[in-house]
Amino acid sequence: MSHSPASTENSVPILKVRELKVHFPVKRGLVFQRTVGVVKAVDGVDIEINHGETLGLVGESGSGKTTLGRAILRLNDTAGGSISYSGQDVLALRGQEMRRLRKNIGMVFQDPYGSLNPRMTVGNIVAEPMLVHKIFDNKLEIRNRVMELFDTVGLNRSMASRYPHEFSGGQRQRVGIARALASGPNILICDEPVSALDVSIQAQIISLFDRLKLEQQLTYLFIAHDLSVVRHVSDVVAVMYLGKIVEQGNADDIYRSPQHPYTQALLSAVPIPDPAVERKRSRTVLKGDIPSPLNPPSGCVFSPRCPIAEDRCFVETPISRTLSDGRRAACHKI
């Protein structure tokens, strides 16, 4: 069944994030706490996703990619900026409207062990969103829909009365996906959905995402640190580093010719599973660690590790500019 809303067309972004900021105060003290610093986990991010497209959000740990995904669902408070879903101002939603948003935007989490209630059968886990969102009037309809969803994600119908611990990691992730689909969302936010899985199982789940996208015209925000996986699933890619998006644009363009020095280094650090290709590649291995987000570097956040940084990079924050092929990048040297 298809859930594509009548109002959106292919060219119109279904999700638009502008100048979004999510800040976490860092507190000290037992009872009388004082704020000693602020972690700017997401610091002025612009992204938009068109209907039916997949935006791959990549970045290393601590880059803010998960926080950005959570903020879109209002699971984090924002410190500024705007989010609009199908023209609706997400940050202004209250109560019932908010619930409707979460019906339309589903989420798949990384940890298939931690994200399923161990005391509920998987059938009930998948049914719960339909009860919460009052999608059907009676239980028989819900039960039938759960069975349909089991078919869709490739689970055996007879497994509905079992508990999560009886399932393997790959099967649990299928349950997580069925639950996310249960409310009939237009968008799925997938936060590292395959990184806990073995290679052969990972490919099964990625293929499932591919199929769902075609069959249900789903739009994805696909958050992952594995650049090969993101390459496979994405139409558009955004690369995040210390709370900022350093480069975003068409996935083919970015993978073929990364422009930002961080994107270049990131791509060159991923080994290709083919010795004939891999051993001929030239690589830039970055020096040093990702700086603490509590005390980010001045100027361009990437400057301390950047192989081509010049004086102004340490002082002046680069502004994201649109390049000739339509991609956006934030670097003084491009």
Add this chain to the structure above:
Amino acid sequence: MTEALLSVENLHTQFRTEGGLVQAVDDVSFNIQAGETFALVGESGCGKSVTALSIMGLIPNPPGEITSGSIQFGGVDLLKLSSTEMRSIRGSKIGMIFQEPMSSLNPVLTIESQLAEPLKIHTGLSASAANDRAQELIDMVGIPDSKTRLKQYPHELSGGQRQRIMIAMAMACAPRLLIADEATTALDVTIQAQILDLMQEVTEKSGAALLIITHNLGIVARYADRVAVMYAGKLREVGDASDIYAASQHPYTVGLLRSVPRLDSEKGTPLSPIGGEIPDLTNLPGGCAFNPRCQWAVDRCSVEEPELIEISQGKQVACFEHASVSLNV
């Protein structure tokens, strides 16, 4: 052929579990030449870590036990050594790096005392000489500001730096074999590249062999000379890395290679995942353990267990149908 540095013969390691007896390592044989980089690849539960722990003499007993086989290292059978003798080899002749550096380092000791400890035990250096050597080691693994770092505790370092400390500790006594068990799995890709390059550099410099244990086929492609692919406790294919990747003849290896998305593939290239699930070791399918997931399986595969046989110079495969198995079919 010159004598191998490490030669594992018919190793069997089993564990008693609630579900029954598990043959985690089932008749595994391979050898590593001095100075080479050997990769043991496989998915979770295939027995690759247990193989490494068996070599190191670190199988917890009970519930684990090495039931038969031999592990020849530098002319001695490690399985015949007493625990005291084994202790003198571990950390001095064979170094090991684990996945989680935070749990391998002692949180209440400074970096300096942890680095100096193996030196004092294995080389009999005095405390002050060991401390000087600790500083050299920390410089060697590329940690800036070594004087300050030596006085710090593990929690004050980043994941990548902790793994550098682990490398420094493992290399402290100039071992002839370094075992890296998923040593970069928990690290970000840019840090992962740094650490792997460092491991390659230090082992090349000292002439030590490197045994990389990983599930990441990209890492194997970049660093390994030879590869062994493991599935459900057994080696399924062994050979030169270039040959395995270009012309694998085992269905499981072929399946793995087709499952991984590649950075350099064109958008829209479909993946061909291996169907089914990784089998439960307490309840393995009959015959070849891979047969229920195998597209090449014939009747014989569900009854008879194929042996690992040499099919060409340096290449071993355990599959009845290996002649018809190819990446291009």
